[in-house]
Amino acid sequence: MEPEKEKSAPRNKDIRSLTLDTALDLFSIRGYFSTSVHHIQKQAGVSIGSIYHHFKNKEGIAKALYDDLVKQMGQSMTKIMASEETTENRLKAVFAHLFELTETSPNVMQYILYARHREFMPDEIPICSSRPFAIIREMVREGIEKGEVRQMDLTVASASLMGGAIRLIYLRLDGVLEKPVTFYLDEIWECCWKSVAP
Amino acid sequence: MEPEKEKSAPRNKDIRSLTLDTALDLFSIRGYFSTSVHHIQKQAGVSIGSIYHHFKNKEGIAKALYDDLVKQMGQSMTKIMASEETTENRLKAVFAHLFELTETSPNVMQYILYARHREFMPDEIPICSSRPFAIIREMVREGIEKGEVRQMDLTVASASLMGGAIRLIYLRLDGVLEKPVTFYLDEIWECCWKSVAP
DNA sequence: GTCTATACTCAGATAGAC
């Protein structure tokens, strides 16, 4: 019995999704430049013609994928923003979400964080200016306003808060951390929060 | 003593150095994959044949460049390690050095930090495991041992200490920070140090 | 809409003269 490649429940797993899933897989493992459209075509089990019917070109695949993932992450951040009240709880939830995602979908994390997007998507804004990061920044801004975070430059505060966590995620993606990054969640959170606490 | 040459008599500017300087320039601006050997050849004003005489292939250029820069940074770290006594002063000096380098030689920082080396130098260890980072880690380890840094997991402590600074450097390289990163040195240092202080 | 076959470009690498 085939795994859910072709025949599964959401029947017609359309070519667009199939292409994007495969592209994410290959881009995050081999990198964008080392992945040819032929690789994607072969692994996805669809034809080159179909891919070029759905996407303008290879960059179009990367862009669509990036937009999807950033949008998805933006939604997660918005949800956290709405469901938590204090700055501390909000950011703790952000940490937990990012760490969880790193373990469950390292590909996604790899592609969002690690790819040098500007190298193959010249018009894209840097990831740190994208919506998800803007929401985090807004959390910090509110925190400073309400006195839950020390009075200081907003950019420095955000960098200080997220820096350690992102660092650990990179280490995990690089295979340097032996244990899941979630294992270190409480410890790194304590550090990061201390760095900006009033 | 000149820190650069070891074997051959340094001429005006030999082809090896010329090639590496040009490669650094192009790699950091356009990226490795968007830079062809022809670009390097043209901008450096030397012939393709000469380049291939000095380097095995394109990857060899990237590798030689990387090794040079990492070695250089390792020496800076060693020097700091030797010239400062306390953990706090050592790490403060590391911050200052990295920030200074970001402003004076953004290309170097860009190439060391930002290039996805594993994508085109598969055998290379991740930068975070390289010598310069190992020395920083050793500073932190000693700090914990001597009680100058809170008792905690060494990797978490290092990530927490360096995370914010590296984050700011990335922001600067991405053109997100309007002011020089050195401007934020004291503020981010205070954050990072607080995050691991006993 | 999906497919196969193929055209075209260009980067990486080599040969061999000087």
Add this chain to the structure above:
DNA sequence: GTCTATCTGAGTATAGAC
């Protein structure tokens, strides 16, 4: 050691049948 000229293959993208 340095150069010019050239080869080869990979990879993007298109044409056109079904």
